[in-house]
Amino acid sequence: xxLLFHINIVITFILAIPSLAQCNHASAxxxxxxxxxxRSLDRGQISAYxxxxxxxxxxxxxxxxxxxxxxxxxFPLSIVRVLHKHELQELHLSLTKGxxxxxxxxxxxxxxxxxxxxWAWFRTYLTASENWIKLTSFLAGQFCTSISLIKPSTTxxxxxxxxxxxxxxxxxxxxxxxxxxxxxxxxxxxxxxENLTPWAKLLPCRNRQGLxxxxxATSIFNSQFxxxxxxxxxxxxxINQCQQTQGIELVxxxxxxxxxxxxLDGRYSWTLNSLFSNSIPNHCLLAHSSHVYVETTxxxxxxxxxxxxxxxxxxxxxxxxxxxxxxxxxxxxxxxxIDIFNGTANRKKKLNIGITYPSSYDGRLRxxxxxxxxxxxxxxxxxxxxxxxxxxxxxxxxxxINVLYLDMIPWNFRMYLHTLKIETYSIDSxxxxxxxxxxxxxxxxxxxxxxxxxxxLELMIQLPARSVVDISFEFDIQFLRWTEYPPDANHGxxxxxxxxxFFMTRTDSKHHLDRHLPKLLDSITNGTIALxxxxxxxxxIPLRFFTKxxxxxxxxxxxxxxxxxxxxxxxxxxxxxxxxxNITTRRTLLLADKKKNQMENVDNNDDDDDQGS
Numbered sequence: 001x002x003l004l005f006h007i008n009i010v011i012t013f014i015l016a017i018p019s020l021a022q023c024n025h026a027s028a029x030x031x032x033x034x035x036x037x038x039r040s041l042d043r044g045q046i047s048a049y050x051x052x053x054x055x056x057x058x059x060x061x062x063x064x065x066x067x068x069x070x071x072x073x074x075f076p077l078s079i080v081r082v083l084h085k086h087e088l089q090e091l092h093l094s095l096t097k098g099x100x101x102x103x104x105x106x107x108x109x110x111x112x113x114x115x116x117x118x119w120a121w122f123r124t125y126l127t128a129s130e131n132w133i134k135l136t137s138f139l140a141g142q143f144c145t146s147i148s149l150i151k152p153s154t155t156x157x158x159x160x161x162x163x164x165x166x167x168x169x170x171x172x173x174x175x176x177x178x179x180x181x182x183x184x185x186x187x188x189x190x191x192x193x194e195n196l197t198p199w200a201k202l203l204p205c206r207n208r209q210g211l212x213x214x215x216x217a218t219s220i221f222n223s224q225f226x227x228x229x230x231x232x233x234x235x236x237x238x239i240n241q242c243q244q245t246q247g248i249e250l251v252x253x254x255x256x257x258x259x260x261x262x263x264l265d266g267r268y269s270w271t272l273n274s275l276f277s278n279s280i281p282n283h284c285l286l287a288h289s290s291h292v293y294v295e296t297t298x299x300x301x302x303x304x305x306x307x308x309x310x311x312x313x314x315x316x317x318x319x320x321x322x323x324x325x326x327x328x329x330x331x332x333x334x335x336x337x338i339d340i341f342n343g344t345a346n347r348k349k350k351l352n353i354g355i356t357y358p359s360s361y362d363g364r365l366r367x368x369x370x371x372x373x374x375x376x377x378x379x380x381x382x383x384x385x386x387x388x389x390x391x392x393x394x395x396x397x398x399x400x401i402n403v404l405y406l407d408m409i410p411w412n413f414r415m416y417l418h419t420l421k422i423e424t425y426s427i428d429s430x431x432x433x434x435x436x437x438x439x440x441x442x443x444x445x446x447x448x449x450x451x452x453x454x455x456x457l458e459l460m461i462q463l464p465a466r467s468v469v470d471i472s473f474e475f476d477i478q479f480l481r482w483t484e485y486p487p488d489a490n491h492g493x494x495x496x497x498x499x500x501x502f503f504m505t506r507t508d509s510k511h512h513l514d515r516h517l518p519k520l521l522d523s524i525t526n527g528t529i530a531l532x533x534x535x536x537x538x539x540x541i542p543l544r545f546f547t548k549x550x551x552x553x554x555x556x557x558x559x560x561x562x563x564x565x566x567x568x569x570x571x572x573x574x575x576x577x578x579x580x581x582n583i584t585t586r587r588t589l590l591l592a593d594k595k596k597n598q599m600e601n602v603d604n605n606d607d608d609d610d611q612g613s
Contacts, residue, residue, distance in 0.1 A: 029056060029057040029058065029247075030054070030055065030056050030057070030072065030073055030074050030075060031053075031054075031055040031057075031288045032052075032053070032054050032055070032074050032204050032284070032286050032287050032288060033052075033053045033055070033287065033288055033289045033290075033522075034050070034051065034052045034053070034210055034211045034212075034284065034287050034289070034290050034291075035050075035051050035211075035289070035290070035291045035292070035293065035518065035521070035522065036048060036049065036050045036051075036211050036214075036291070036292045036293065037049045037109070037293045037295075037330075037517055037518065037521065038292070038293065038294045038295065038353075039295045040295065040298060040355070040365065041104065041105050041106075041257065041365070042104055042105075042363070042364060042365050042367075042369065043104070043260055043363050043364070044260030044261065044268040044363030045104075045105075045224070045257055045258060045259065045260050046257070046258040046260075046261075046270055046275060047105060047255075047256070047257050047258075048254075048255075048256045048258065048275065048276075049109050049253070049254070049255050049256075049517075049518070050211055050214070050253070050254040050255075050256075051109075051251065051252070051253050051254075051518050052203055052211070052212070052251070052252040052253075053249055053250070053251045053252075054074055054075050054076070054204065054249065054250045054251075055235060055247055055248070055249045055250075056072065056075050056247050056248050056249075057246060057247040058247050058248060074204040074286055075250065076202045076250065078142060078202075079202070079232065079250060082135065082138050083232065083248075085134075086122070086131040086134055086135050086138075087122055087123040087124060087127065087131060088120060088121070088122060088123070088131075088135070088232065089120075089121040089122060089123050089164060089180070089234075090120060090121040090164050090165065090232060090233045090234075091120045091135075091230070091231070091232040091233075092117075092118070092119050092120065092229070092230075092231050092232075093116075093117070093118050093139060093143075093147075093229065093230045093231075094111070094112070094113055094116070094117045094118075094227060094228065094229045094230075095115075095116055095143070095145065095189070095191040095195055095227070095228045095229075096112055096113060096114055096115055096116075096117070096191065096225075096226070096227040096228075097190070097191045097221065097225065097226045097227070098224060098225035098226065098227075098257075099114055099225070099548055100112045100225060100227075102369070102370050102371075102373075102374075102545075103369055103370070103371060103374070104369060105257060105369065106369045106370045106514050107370050107512055107514040107515040107543075108227075108255060108514075108515065109253070109255065109514070109515060109516075109517050109518055110227075110229055110253050110255065110515075111544045111546070112227045112255065112546070113185065113497060113499075113546040114187065114497050114546060114548060114549055115185065115186055115187050115188065115189045115190075115191075115549070116145060116146070116147060116185060116186040116189035116191075117185045117546075118136070118139070118147060118150065118183070118184055118185070119158070119162050119181065119182065119183040119184075120132070120135060120181070120182055121164050121180050121181045121182075122180045122181075122182075123180070124180070125180055128180050128182070129152075132155065132182045133152075136148055136150045136184075142198055143195050143198050143199060143230075144194040144195055144197075144198060145189065145195060146186060146189055147186065147189075149186060150184045150186065152452060152453060153411060153451055153452055153453060153454065154184050154185075154186075154410070154454060155182055155183065155184040155453070155454075156182075156183050156184070156408050156446070156453070156454060156456040157181060157182055157183070157456075158181055158183050158406060158458065159444050159458055160404055160442075160444075160458065160460070161404045161405075161406035161458055161499055161501050162181060162183055162406075162499075163181070164181070164233075165233050165541075183408070185408070185496045185497070187494035187495070187496050187497065187549035188486070188494055191221075191226060191228065192221065193217040193221065195228065196215065196217050196220065196221075196228065197217075199228055199230070199252065200212060200215045202230075202250075202252060203252065204284065204286040204287075205284035205285070205286055205287070209281070209282055209283065209284045209285065210280070210282070210283050210284030210287055210290055210335065211280065211284070211290065211292070211335075212284070213278060213279075213280060213281055214272065214276040214278055214279075214280065215254075215276075216276050216277045216278050218277065219275065219276050219277040219278075220254075220256055220276070222259075223256050223257055223258045223259065224257045224258070224259050225255070225256065225257035226254075226255070226256050226257075227253075227254070227255040227256075228252075228253070228254055229251075229252070229253040229254075229255075230250070230251075230252055231250070231251040231252075231253070232248070232249070232250050232251075233248070233249060233251075234247070234248055234249075235247045235248065235249045258270075258275050260363060261274060267356070267357050267358065267359050267361065268357045268361055268363045269354065269355060269356045269357050270354050270355060271308060271352050271353065271354030272351075272352050272353050272354060273352050273354075274354070279350040279351055279352040279353075280292075280335065280350060280351040280352075280353075281350045281351075282335075283335035283336050287335075287336070289334075289336070289525075289526060290334070290335035290336055291332060291333065291334055291335065291521070291525060292332075292333040292335065292351075292353060293315065293330040293331065293332055293333075293521050294307065294311070294330065294331045294333070294353060294355070295328070295329070295330050295331075296314075296329050296330065296331050296355075297327070297328045297329050297330075298365055298367070299355070300329075301366070302357065302358070302361055303358065303360075304358040305355065305356065305357050305358060305361065306355070306356055307331055307353070307354070307355060307356075308352065308353065308354040308355065308356060309333070309351065309352070309353055309354075311331035311332055311333050312332050312333055312334040312337055312338060313332050313334075314329055314330065314331055314332060315329070315330045315331075315332050315521060315524050315525060316328065316329050316330075317513075317520065317524060319513050330521060332521075332525060333351070333353060334525075335351070338351065370512070370514070371396060372395075372396050372397055372512075373393070373394060373395060373396070373502060373543075373545065374392075374393075374394040374396070375391070375392070375393055375394075375500055375545045375547055376391070376392045376547070377389065377390070377391045377392075377497075377498055377547035377548060377550055378390050378392075378550070379550045379551070379552060380472065380474070381474065384477060384553055384554065384555040385476065385477055385555065386474065386475075386476055386477065387413065387474070387475055387476075387477055387552055388419070388472060388473060388474040388475060389407075389409075389472065389473060389475075389495065389498075389550060390470055390471070390472040391405070391407075391470070391471045391472070391498050391500070391547060392468055392469070392470050393405075393463060393468070393469045393470075393471070393500060394427065394467075394468045395463040395464070395465065395466065395467055395468075395469075396427065396466060397465060397466070398465050398466065399465050399505075400462050400463060400464050400465050401462070401463045401502055401503065401504060402441075402460065402461075402462055402463075402502075402503040403460065403461055403462070403463055403469075403500060403501065403502055403503070404458070404459075404460050404499075404500070404501040404503075404542075405457075405458065405459050405460075405461065405471055405498065405499075405500055405501075406457070406458045406498065406499040406500075406501070407455075407456075407457045407458075407496075407498045407499075408454050408455070408456060408457075408496045409448065409454055409455035409457070409475065409495060409496075410448070410454050410455075410493065410495065410496075411448035411449060411450055411451065411452070411453065411454050411455065412450075412477070412478045412480055412484075412493075413448075413455070413475040413476070413477060413478070413495070413552065414448070414475055414476040414477075414478055415447070415448065415455045415457070415473060415474075415475040416473065416474055416475065416476075417445055417447075417457075417473070419472075419473050419474040420457075420471075420472075420473045421437070421470070421471075421472050421473070422437060422438050422439070422440065422459075422461060422469065422470070422471050423435045423436065423437055423438070423469070423470045423472075424436060424438050424463075424464055424467050424468065424469045424470075425467065425468055426464075426466060426467055426468075427466045427467060427468060428466060435470075438461060438462075438469070440459040440460055440461050441459075441460045441461060441462065442459060442460040443458070443459040443460075444456070444457075444458040444459070445457050445458070450478075457473075477552065477554055477555065479555060480554075482557055482559075485554075485556060485559075489554065489556045489559065490556055490559075491551075492551045492552055492553045492554055493551070493552055493554050494549040494550070494551055494552075495549060495550050495552060496549060497546045497547045497548060497549050498546070498547045499544060499545070499546055499547075500544070500545045500546075500547070501542045501543070501544050501545075502542055502543040502544075502545070503542050504542075504543065512543065515543065
């Protein structure tokens, strides 16, 4: 018996060895990379971009096969299952608080749409509509959002403005039209802690190790801008043509703009602990690479400014849009090589990266931020029956630019296509009245249908050099059923942000490296992408802007009338009920005169006294 017992122990130990080996390492066909880019913005604000990429090396049919998700160690099983069940080809979900300010913060590393924004592509056309509804329900439950409110009446199928990134290397925006995509947005959706928690649980190390340890909700949502993104797509082996896939990847992005530090000692100094209320205790054991990049380009012109911790090395590259000599410098902290996490220093010590500025530093960068394009949107009209919208697109470049315009108008705003006007005038001209009409190169319009689909307007125009183009239209505001009004109906109803997509040449895109900083730094550090290829693909990946959602006042019924009527009727009934109840339920009797009764009582008492004496 003892021999059998020892044999069982040995067999159990041998079988457990592969499982123990996988505790600290992912399988051979899976990779996990994480990076954070910290940049100083104007007026002392700090931008932090965190990217977590999970990759599975497999073929194109893997997510839809019977073995999908059965042999994964770090790729989230819930995501694999929804890919398999709903036959997803691409998925892009973003939850944003605030509005990105291009003139003050430059270009973001990823597209930032206000509030909740969802677009996806499916593998087949037959079940795409049904799978879209199921997908919104899944995402609502997975991330604790109101995405389940997305219905066919708030969904459009974009033709050219949004297309699969897998085919973006083929310049499809000007020619091809894809039919399997769906797009929707919730302009009133708020982002909070309950969205961050399930988002962080998809990370292999969650928020316990590595960069995920910085995900402190109180500090993140106390910032001026916060955007969480979840992107699923196929990874291409050839980045220029994308004719063959090498696997699937799930990219989680978090973009934060922190407020300027409280200048109590006359300094704009910061650390990870002051930004995130936390620091990095160790690196994620499942990560193949883990880097923190801190831009130090501006430190050259600031005396007595320094990094609080010495980096692993420095990364430099040329950027014509940068200030100074055109060379940008980033301090690279390789968390897998840094001494704090490799036993040469105190293992209990956390990595608290930061920059110390002198008291004379005023928080100004002396750098021109992004100002090539300016996009604005305003509401038009007056009263509660008619309205309109105007989108102004300003091109400050010295050459014309092709632009795609996409707008999604709710069905209860009856849009009139014949009121569509596209006018342009020169920036250098002081008289705005000197304008001319331009015709779109391509136009796609699907009129809305009551309670079934919104209005879908999509067009392509060419912005003349140094000009402003105004795209305007008018609509009527319809009455809704009283059950169809949103909460706080007197506040009004929001119209989704318009999307403007810019197509630039390679010469123009060289000035916009900020939007490709994650790929650029990764290519220099790990050698994943050649720089020439990175510059080339900027022609194929357009620049996408989102306007602010506009608020439209609506004719609303007096929702307080039932309450007022109930209160008034209840008050009247309560006042009248008492007397009526007494009259109808009590018996009425005639009583003798009180004085006569009292006199009789007095006489009776006198007679009793006489008899007693």
